[in-house]
Amino acid sequence: MKRIFITGAAQGIGREVAKRFWENGHELVLIDLPSLKESELQDQFPERMEYIQADITSLELRPLIEDEMKKGIDVLVNNAGVTRDSTLLKMEEKDWDLVVDVNLKSVFILSQMAAKVMKEAGGGVILNAASVVAHNGNFGQANYVATKAGVIGMTKTMAKELGKNKIRVNAIAPGFIATPMVSKMPEKVIAMMEGKTPLGRMGKPEDIANAYYFLASDEASFITGTCLNVDGGIVI
Numbered sequence: 001m002k003r004i005f006i007t008g009a010a011q012g013i014g015r016e017v018a019k020r021f022w023e024n025g026h027e028l029v030l031i032d033l034p035s036l037k038e039s040e041l042q043d044q045f046p047e048r049m050e051y052i053q054a055d056i057t058s059l060e061l062r063p064l065i066e067d068e069m070k071k072g073i074d075v076l077v078n079n080a081g082v083t084r085d086s087t088l089l090k091m092e093e094k095d096w097d098l099v100v101d102v103n104l105k106s107v108f109i110l111s112q113m114a115a116k117v118m119k120e121a122g123g124g125v126i127l128n129a130a131s132v133v134a135h136n137g138n139f140g141q142a143n144y145v146a147t148k149a150g151v152i153g154m155t156k157t158m159a160k161e162l163g164k165n166k167i168r169v170n171a172i173a174p175g176f177i178a179t180p181m182v183s184k185m186p187e188k189v190i191a192m193m194e195g196k197t198p199l200g201r202m203g204k205p206e207d208i209a210n211a212y213y214f215l216a217s218d219e220a221s222f223i224t225g226t227c228l229n230v231d232g233g234i235v236i
C-alpha cells in the first residue's frame, strides 16, 4: 500500500485519480479548497482517506501539509489548477498572479516539501499536471499556458536533480477532458475540438487517471523527466 497525495482532488481529474489509486488499495491524502464536497468524498472513500482542506497557495497551511508528508509520502500528484482566461491586452495582473500561484508556484512548494521527505525515505514519485496548450500556445490563455509550459520545464529539471535520490518526476499533458473546468466552454467550441481530435472524442477523467496510475507504478520505473500527452492525438 502506497501513500498518495493529490492536490485539487475534490472534483474532475483529481477525484478520478484518487478513485483509481483508492480502488487499488492505496491510502489517500487529498488536498483541495475548503469544500462542501467533504462528505461526498468521505462517502466515496470511507477508509484510507485524509482530506486536508487547504488553499495550496496559502502560507499558513503549508505546515499542515508538511506534517502530513512527514508521516509518509510515496507519490505526489500536483493536479490542482485554475484558469482565468482573457487576451493579453485585457489580462489583469491579479489573474496572472492567481494562475501562476496555483498552477506553477504550488508545484515548486509542494514538490520541494515532498522531495525532502522522499529523499530521506529512499525514493518516490512526483507527477505534475501540464496541458497540451503548453506546446503551441492558446488564444486567451497567456497566463495558463505560461504556467503549463513552466511545469514541463520544472518537471525535466526536477527529474535531473532528483534522479540520484530515486525520485522520478513526470508530467501529463491532458487534451480536452470532460470536467467542470471545461464545462463552461460553449457547445460549438467543444464540437470543434472533438472534430480536430484524431480519436474523435473528448477525453474522460479516467483517461488521465490511467496515465497517472501507470507513471506512478513500478512498470514506469525507468521513466523520468517526460511529459506524456494524453489527448486523443490533438497535438500531433
Ligand SMILES: NC(=O)c1ccc[n+]([C@@H]2O[C@H](COP(=O)([O-])OP(=O)(O)OC[C@H]3O[C@@H](n4cnc5c(N)ncnc54)[C@H](O)[C@@H]3O)[C@@H](O)[C@H]2O)c1
Pocket (backbone or CB within 6 Å): 007, 008, 009, 010, 011, 012, 013, 014, 031, 032, 033, 054, 055, 056, 057, 079, 080, 081, 082, 102, 129, 130, 131, 132, 173, 174, 175, 176, 177, 178, 179, 180, 181, 182
Ligand atoms: N480538463 C481539461 O481539459 C484539462 C486539460 C489540460 C490540463 N488540465 C489540468 O488538469 C488539472 C485538473 O483539471 P480539471 O479539469 O480536473 O479541473 P477542475 O477545475 O475540475 O478541478 C480542479 C480542482 O483544483 C482545485 N483547486 C483550485 N485551486 C486550488 C487551490 N488554490 N488550492 C487547492 N485546490 C485548488 C479546485 O477546487 C478543483 O477541485 C489542472 O491542473 C488543469 O489545468 C485539465
